[in-house]
Amino acid sequence: MPRVLIIEDDAESRRLISDLFRRDDWNVLEANDGDAGVELALRDRPELILCDLLMPKSNGFQVCRTIREQLQPTKIIVVSGRDYRVDRTSALQAGADEYLLKPITWELLSSAIERLLPEIPRRSRPKPAAERESTPARIRFWGVRGSIPVPGKGTVRYGGNTSCVEVRADGEIIILDAGTGIRLLGLALDKEFGPRSMKLTLLISHTHWDHIQGLPFFSPAYNEKNVIRVLGYEGARAGLATILAGQMETPFFPVSLRELPSHLAIEELKEAEFQIGKVEVRSKFANHPGICAGYRLSAGSGSIAYFPDNEPYEPLKLR
């Protein structure tokens, strides 16, 4: 089994890259700073090293120089989030064999490995059925505005609808927030699925109007074949189900939440880490009035964070 050493101080990046190699049957060693990386490299002499540039203790350039002096056959791929020509040149001069830009995909890695280590047999293993059949990962922004929809000439480029993001990964369709953008998403899903039923998960960040107001106009909720799971945290003054039902009560809306024909279940979240199918979800509360959560979704193909309405500054002090 070929060995790879991943030297990366960011735990999340390290985990994602390690997973890619493990899936391809590599023996993975990990180090979280430059010094630990050099030590492991000299001890275990892996065929390949992946090294970040900006790390505590020894940085990536230093790691490349030390390893190149002492371990000639080992191939080094520098992985960096920075696309500066000077970084690339310096890394190659320091002894790196390849310089790849984040985000790292297996396609990028495997073509580099093929070039650098042609003697390592290519693993053309068929993918497991679940992986093969799942929809390719994608993100689509259906609504990006805050407070209130703003149609008009000034918002043509990104649209005038309020928050709604569609994520497809590992066979799941996950909808982040139900602002007015969810209406168009609903129409698109109806068109795509036709007579087939849909299984959707709606993750609500918080219950301010601009994050829930599209739900009464989400057409898949009006089809009895569809299963919709709505997840979110309890609000500051009432539970999630009460608030979502409240905006559909008479005299605000003619159809109550209870009357929606789909199998719509509202679940109040208690944990900060949970799964939606194979997708791992981690949440954090935002600095925003009431209860507002942001979510990180981690899937086989990568991870994204959705963190709306966070106010990353101290409250202004009035004198």
Ligand SMILES: [Zn+2]
């Ligand atoms: Zn808000």
